[in-house]
Structures are given as structure tokens and as C-alpha cells.
Amino acid sequence: MRWPDRLTLLPFLAWLPQQSLRSVSLDLLSGLSGAILALPQSIAYALIAGLPAEYGLYAAIVPVLIACLWGSSWHLICGPTAAISIVLFTSVSPLALPGSADYIELILLLTFLAGMFQWLLGLLRFGSLVNFVSQSVVLGFSAGAAVVIAIGQLPNLLGLEIPSQATALASLLKLGQQLPNMDWASCLVAAFSLLTSLLLRRFWPRAPALLLGILAGSLAVWALPRFSANVPLVSAFSGQLPPFSPLSLDPATMLRLLPTAVACGMLGLVTSLSIARSLASTSQQLLNANQEIRAQGLSNMLGAWFSGYLSAGSFTRSALNLQAGAHSPLAGVFSALLVALFAVLGAGLIAHIPLPSMAAIILLICWGLIDFQGIRALYRVSRSEFLVMTLTFLATLLLELQTAIYAGVLASLFFYLKRTSQPRVQQWREGEEELLRVEGSIFFGACHYLQLRLQRSHGQRVVIEAQHINFIDYAGVAMLHQEARRLLAQGRSLTLRRARAQVIEELHKLEGPEYCPIRFEA
Template identity: 75%
Template sequence: MPLPSRQTLLPFLRWLPNVSRGSLGKDLLVGLTGAVLALPQSIAYALIAGLPAEYGLYAAIVPVIIACLWGSSWHLIGGPTAAISIVLFTSVSPLAAPGSEAFIALVLLLTFLAGLFQWLLGLLRFGALVNFVSQSVILGFTLGAAVVIALGQVPNLLGIDLQSQATALTTLLEIGRHLGDIDLAALGLAALTLAVCLLSRRLWRRGPALLVGLTAGSLAVLALPGVFSTVALVSAFTGQLPPFTLLSFDLSDILALLPAAVACGMLGLVTSLSIARALARTSQQFLDANQEVRAQGLSNLIGPWFAGSLSAGSFTRSALNLQAGARSPLAGVFSALMVAVFALFGASLISHIPLPSMAAVILLICWGLVDSDGVRALYRVSRSEFLVMLLTLLATLLLELQAAIYAGVLASLFFYLKRTSQPRVKFWQDGDEEVLRIEGSIFFGACAYLQQLIQRSKGKRVIIDAHHVNFIDYAGVEMLHQEARRLAGQQRELVLRRARPQVIEELHKLEGAEQCPVRFEE
């Protein structure tokens, strides 16, 4: 077997020689814009995941650089995301107190396991497996995650102290019990931040509205310390580059985290590939799905050794990357490096951010996750897929999030198998011949349905027009042989017309060409 080439091991060598001084300057400017957007988002996502604020910045540095350099997409930028952050929180919070050293260690171990799962899928060229998580599942999960995230931030918004809950329903009930404890100063500060963010978006469409809102909230606390004395602030941390972190591979922890790691790995891949494909359609770029899967896995394999939690593609940052005119993946690399500079020198600024302001920013992020156009389009196009979306949404609200992903995938597979088990069949009578044109595969799932149709046929010759049958398995071969013998006992015959060579070959394998009871016609 030939050894892999340098460009296979180091795929950035394919495009790096084409970088010019002009494109480098453009990518540097785009990277600066992306870093400004990444800063408040990354901090917010760390808090959603139950991690200290600095871990959001760490997750936007090393994993992003690796995914950009080893990936296939020119414009995809990863980092912490809202949906994955809430899955991390709900998966690990039952095992350790959020924000504790044990909690951080488990999140990093889960990230490594998810990255290993992703990398193995890419190595085995199983990138297409992510296609089994349908768009309807992602849509329902994203809607549900938006609600879960928003409810999780309501205590910070209202200035009340609540323990984390496993599901959205229990969170809502717990909030209802503490409505009498609302801190009006916290609520007013959140309202101010929200108003500034919305006004900034209206006046400066491409500006960093979230950063402007956080700045306004922080300045209000500094200007009026007496009014906002009860408002909690983001925990202070020491400014530093992502620290090298040794992972603990305890077998009991691995077994406890493995189901969540697989769910998180699949969710991250589906999110990243969906974004990359959408960007590739716009930019007319060829996308190597398996390379992208390997890159995402590699970023999450190496990231946790540098304090980076689970990373996936960010639609907001990736779309900004494309619209701002990024010329190469170096734009994402520059963005990560600028976040690193802020983590090193701007840590003291983060400790002035009030938690109600951060909660208001997170609510805006949640609102951006609601794809009402996608929901309406899904309802118009496919009612069964719309039902899958609703089931996933309900599962997300009532179950833990990784269980909701599995529930959505199972629902999607159920409807897929239901459709494929009843392929489209057209009938017509031609004298003493009854013709059945099958448009689909003859496999074990469809055998009972097709056998029933053949047994109801009344013609002297039952002809199956197999021109559109691309695949037949052992169960299908055995069923056709059985029906051919049954019809022969009634002085009738079963004929396959216009069958493809591979279908005829499979039918002959069971008993040989001479003994095959099925007749063939061109």
C-alpha cells in the first residue's frame, strides 16, 4: 500500500503556496473582524457549558487553528457553539459540580472521546454516516436547545441563584418557585444590555452588537456601583495562553461519558458539514467531506490537551468569514491568534462583565437559533419530516439533550425505513399479462410488501418491470424464487423484464442460471 503523500498528511500545503501579500492582508482584516465576534460568543458559550469564562477563549484558539489548517473548507470556522455547550453541561453536570476542577476534567475527557470518534469516522471514510442525522432532526434539536439555553440563563437574567436542572421542564418549574426572589437591578441591567444590542444592530448592521451591549452593561455597573451592588460579575481569571492540560483516563469516567461523546461527536460533525456544504455551494468550492471529518476529529483530539472544550463549526462566524471576503483558511487562523492575544492581555476586562448582561447576550444568540423560515418550509415540503422535527423538539425539552439526539435519529430512521419498505409500484394489465413496475430496491425491508402485491396478481404471466431496481439482497432473491415456484405450480410464471445485470447475477447465485425459476426478458 503506498504511503500517504505530504499533502495528505499536511493538507494546508495544497493552498498555502498560493497565498499572496494581498490575500494575506485581506485574511488578516477578516480575522480581526471574526475575533471581535468570537470574544463575547466564546465567553457566553463557556458559561452555558458550566465552565469558567476563560475556557470559552481557549476553545476558540487551538481547536480552531487545527480545524482550519487540516480541513477542506476555505471558510468554515469552528469553536464552541450554543447547542454543543448545553449538551456538555447536561452530560457532565450530573457527575461533578459545574465550574469545579472535576467538572472541567470531565468536559475535556468527553471532548477527547468525541474527537476520537470523529477522527475514526474520517479515517475509515465513514463521513457519509452523518447524513443519517437528517436536517429535520438538527432543526428540532436546535429549536429545543435554544429554549433550554434560554431557560438556563433566566436565573442570571433575574438575579436569582438556582441549581442546574437536567431538563427544560424541571428548570421551568424551579424558576416558577423562585419568582419572588427577583433582583430588579439585575433585571434592569439585562434589559439595558438587550436594548443596546438591538439598537446597535439597527444602526450598525455589521458591527459587533453583542460586544457593544456587554460594554454598555459593564460601564453601567462601573458608573452606578450603588445601584448595581447586588449584581454578580463574571469570575476573574489570570490572563494566559491556553495551558497544557493532562487528561485523566479513568475507565469509569470513560464508560459514563461514552454515550454523550458519541452524541456530541455526531452533532458536531453534522453541524460542521452542513455549514461547510452551504458555504461551498456559495463559493463554488469542492468539499472533501472525509477530510473535513478528520480535521474536526483532530481538532477535538488535540484541543483538550490545551484546555479546549468541544469545538464545531459556527454558522455566524463562518458566514461572516465568507461575506467579508476571506481568501483562505488563514482568516480563521488569524482570528484564533487574535483571540489568544486577548486571552493573554485582556483577562482583567472580562471580570467587569455582569452576569445579567451576559445572560441578555445569550438570549439574543438563542433567538438567532430559531429558524422560523426553515420550520415553515419543512411543513410545506414534508409532513413526516415535520413530525420528526416536532418529536426531536419535544425530546429536547423533556429529556437530556444527548438522548434527544438519539430519539430524533431513531424517528428519522423509522420514517425512512417506512418509505423504503413500501417502494412505489405501478400496475397495468396487458392481455393475460399483469405488469408491476417497481421503483426502488428489493431488500429485506420491502419483501413482505412486494410479495403481497405479487400474490394478489391475477395475470397468467406476472411481469416485474425491474428497470428501476438498483439493488436486491438475499431476502429479495429468496422471495422472488419462492413466488416463481408458487406461480409455476399454478401454471403461471414470474418474469423479470429489463432487469439490470447485477440483479440478474444475484438471482442466479442462489441455484445457478439453469435452475433459476424466474424468467428474464429484455
């Protein structure tokens, strides 16, 4: 038995010793921006999940530390998310009163089970699941998620209070009804923060533009108290470090929560891997999906014991991390430590941040999530992949966010199967020979198409140029045997020319070489 090396057990040793003073400084600034953004978001998501506000902060500390240190992505930041919070609330609220001690205990136990499921998938090397999330799905999901997040922030930007809706379309319709009640002071504060960030990006590219934009909005509200009297601020809270939460591992309760834990675990993984892949394509990083899955599972397994509820990759915080110039996962570590520091010492300062400023900065981040260049390139290269991207984008607006990912993956698989079920076949006559050059695998999905092409051939000898056939399954073997016997009954023959050795071997397995009705030529 081979024992894992220290880089497998402690993967952060691969990048931590390589840090320089400049890279640490960049990561510290990125972590500070991420912490400022994570504080109000985490509190809001905890309330959506039916938990006390402080549990959102706990979920942004220990799970984030573990996911960053043991993960593979340079820029992925985990923590509480809107989609996960909504799913948790709808799943657990029928079992206990939201906010109660029993409810909190069930949420943390479900988090532990979901983390264990994720960790086991990582051990079994199921990271190949990320291969089913095509680039077109990533582009569509990124653009759609950006629009969904932006729509979700519009009420804060306009000074409106609108209950959380299941889909972006429902949120937009609800927003339209409340538009006459918008607060102009909130809009102006948001515009001031947004303009400050844009000007800083234009004339001082290395400055932490997003953080300074939030600071500018906060100073404007502080300097003009009469004008900004109705501008909403981040809710005040009293924080502490995450307390240890012993879990009650009751078998009956665990069995009752297991189906939901598996569903939530899969949702978290698909979301996190989609985000990580999107970030990796931007930063030109090679992603280790199995390591990322193990890190996600470990963060939820251990985070649950420190009052952290189920976390997953966050598009908003990860995009901010990338755009702020993060150099390594150390930015996420700094973000978690600063959240812990702010939770203990800076609760009063956080309460001075205007929500419209936060909303404006998030809108700026959302704009950066949309890869316009990639979308244009996809349109030029492949119309079918562009259609998958469009379907995924529309699904994020019309369906729940996690459902949109599944819809995009299914659309990709549909077009893939459609293409592979009709391999390219070139057909021509040379005297008494009818030749067919097949370019693609002969599997169950392509058998009917190829059988029709063979039945429409009229040559005395039907020859398949087989050098481009890499794979054949049982259905393909049975179909070729059937067609060969049909041709023999008509006094004709079926020949495979220049077939690969593994293809010939599979064709001989059905009845043996001596009884095989198919001829072979080198």
C-alpha cells in the same frame, strides 16, 4: 503506497493564501466577538464539568486552533460545551474528587482517548455518518438547541441563581418558581444591551453589533453604580497560557475510561457534524465530513496534552461567528489567540462585563439559529419530514441535548424504512397478463409488501416491469424464486421485463441460470 499530498496533511494551505486585507479584518472582528463570548462561557462550562475555571479557557485555545486549521467548516467553532461538560462530570466524578489533581488527570486522559477514537473514525472515512442526520433533524435540533440555550440564559438575564438542570423543561419549571425574586436592574441592563444591538443591526449593518451591545451594557453598569449594584458580573480570574500536561497512559486506567471515551467521542462528533451541516446549509458551503472528523479528533488528542478538556462544536459561538460575518476559519484562529491574550492580560477587563448583557446577546444569537423559512418550506414539501423536525425539536426540550440528536436520527430512519418498505407499485391487467411496475429496491424490508401484491395477482402471466428496480438483496431473490415456483405449480408464470443486468445476475446466483424459475424479457 500513495503518500498524502500537502493539502491533506495541511488543509489550511487551501484557504490561508487566499486571504485579503478585507477578509482578515472581518475575521478579526468576528474572532474578537467570539473571544468575548467564549471567555465567560468557557469558565462556566469548566465549573459544570467539575474542573477549575481556568481549564475552560485552556479548552478554548489549543483545541480551537487545531480544529479550525485542520477542519473543513468555514464557521464551526469548537470548545467546551454544556452537554459535554455534564456528561464528563457524571462519568468521572464517581472515580475521583471533582477539582482534584487525580480528577483533572482522568478528564484529560479521557479527552485524549475520545480524540483518538474520533481521529480513527476519520481515517476510516466514517464521515458518511453525517448522511444519517437529515435536514429535518438539523432544522429541529437547531431550533430546539436555540430554545434550550435561551432558557439556560434566562436566569442570568433576570439576575437569578438557578442550578443547572438536566433538561430545558426542568430549567423552565425551576425558573418559574424563582421568578418573583427577579432583579429589575439586571433586566433593564439586558434590555439596553439587546436594544443597542438591534438598532445597530438596523441602521449600521456592518458594525459589530453584538460586541457593541455588550460594551453598552458594561458602560451602563459602570456609569450607574448605585442602580446596578446587584447586577452580577463575569467572575474574576487570574489566567495564564495553557500549561503542558503530561498524560499517564496507564493501561488499566485507559481500559476503565474507554467506554466513556467512546460515548463522549460519538456525542461530540454527532453534535459537531450537526452544527457544521446546519452552518454549511446557510453559507452554501460543501462540507468535507471526513476531514472535519479527523480535525475534531486531532484537536482533542493534542489539546489534552495542553490542559484542554474534551471539546466539540458550539452552537452559540458558531452561530455568532457566522452572523458576525466571518470569512474563513481564520476567525476561529483569531478567537483562540484573543482568548489566550485576554486570559493573560485582560482578566481584569473581562470581570466588568455584566452577565445580563451576555445573556441578552446570546438570546439574539439564538433567534438567528431558528430557520423559519426552512421550517415553512419543509411543512409544504413533506409532512413526514416536518413531523421528524417537530419530534427532534420536542426531544431537545424534554430530553438531554445529545439524546435529542439520537432521537431525531432514529425518527428519520424510521420514516425512511417505512417509505422504502412499501415501494410504489402500479398494477393493471392486459388480457391474460397481470402487470406490476415496481419503483424501488427489493430488499428484506420490502419483501413482505411485494409478496402480498404478487399473491393477490390473478393473471395467467404475472409480469414485473423491472426497469426501475436498482437493487435486490438475498431476501428479495429468495422471495421472487418462491413466488415463481408457486405460480408454476398453478400453471402460471412470473416474468421480469427490462430488468437491469445486476438484478438478473443476483437472481441467477441462487440456483444458476438453468434452474431459475423466473423468466426474463428484454
